[in-house]
Amino acid sequence: MRIRATVAAVSGALALSALAVPASHAADSAWSVQAQAAKTAAASGQSVSSAKSARAADAAAADLGVTFSNLKVAKAIKVGAAGHYSTTVTYTLTHGANYDLTSDDFANGPYLYKGDFETPDTVLFGYDAATCNATSTTTANCSGKIDITPGEDDLLNVDAGKWSAGALALQYSTGDVSDQGALGTTLVQRLSKLTVNAAPEPVKKGKTITVTGKLSRANWETNKYAGYATQKVVLQFRKKTSSTYTNVKGITSSSTGTLKTTTKATVDGYYRFTFAGTTTTPAVSAAGDYVDVK
Template sequence: MRIRATVAAVTGALALSAFAVPAAQAADAGSAYRSDAARTVSHSASGKTAFTATTADDDLGVTFSNFKIAAAIKVGTTNHVSTTVTYTMTHGADYVLGSDDFANGPFLYKGSSSDTADNMLFGDAPADCTATSATTASCKGLIDVYPGDDELLNSDAGTWSAGALALQYSTGDGSVQDGLGKTNVQRYSKLTVNAAPEPVKKGKTVTVTGKLSRANWEDHAYHGYTGQSVKLQYRAKSSSTYTTLKTVKTDSTGNLKTTTTATADGYYRFSFAGTTTTPSVSAAGDYVDVQ
């Protein structure tokens, strides 16, 4: 699996020695939690003993339910992105909520299961949990994404599955549960528009140009999104509602160009409905004075 380089590099004796630090220190270190969470899932896939995934009647006695995550996570080229996840954690008496020795949190994986995931995303810190009974807790955690650190390839855009994990620092025990939800991790999109000439005589032609682009996670720049259907929309000066005039497609570099007839003062914009890999976006309206 591909995970952030600072996590993936921790292997062998170094990975085992990480669990020898005092539990309080481990719990206090947010960056350490990300590494520990990654090892919890990777060890569950390999069947090793340190932080091995187990079932509902494992040593930790932890399961997760009522998992809620945003339908989409929009990720640009460099900026850190966080999305909030909530869920219910059910645990046995051996899991002491609030103890520095225990932690839990959500994760995302690209693929059919975390055992065979192509890529995974974690939070920087454990989830915050509030007890709702002796054996249940309401939890809130984050998924943190760093596209500038090469966490993602363009092929990673699309549907990801969600899971949650629990771990105990002092024993190396861990629980991993897949299949709790789904979200789309999307390449952030941009859309521009320019309508000309300004002003224009009524009944004359207005030429509308623009460009649809999206984040490239591999070179950290924005490039044209080609062959996409985009709507040209118009809003009269006195109205608050846009109506669709026609649909046009982006060219080989993501550019748009079309014409329409000037009827009255108003705003022109392009609007893109989005895809699984790329979020919807609408350009800010460009005002044209019709004389």
């Protein structure tokens, strides 16, 4: 679940308008809504409660004194055109001895942000708060999820690429918060697809076959898959008696992502295209297409 707004010094009713949440998320837990409010309010020097009251707009947010360390997040999160995607984030939470992590008044969780920590372009939270297991009177091992639903405007195509990880702790009754960034990085990528078809088959030994296919990736704004243009793709071949593919030749996808090349058929085997990936789009290989050589 995301907030998409430049975090600025806001107050009163204006702060609430910056926290608009898609209607489809109306059933989200208190955590997902309050955490977004806290992230926005923390950067403006307010508490969440002050962001909800014009009369208290000048109240400063108190730092809970909670810190986060040892955060671990997946190297890449591959997100399709629609549906629900989530990834688990773990970290160590350190807190004052007077805190009760099981209290209904306290919650914490991880998030991802694109851009600057103080004024992020986009922030992705989980639907629910993290769960924590105490390891001492002041430390706990915590695990939380980042939830992404591209069909509900969580992402724009320009959001693909490197994201940073942070974590946030919140006291609901006061709106006070501890917010820490630069805990790790990950790639949020537009899921890729690759197809192949080798023809004709069967084919006489030494004759030319034509291999076609298409490289496409998720478009988070249309919620469909679209061709990935002008990308380097390699045609590979695997003999029927082998388990290893070898490179045949490299080609470039067209302006619509289509692929087409030719090669000589010499022995029975499988042809496929493979794409090495980019920071915005993960690597992918097509399933091999078998050609029977007579």
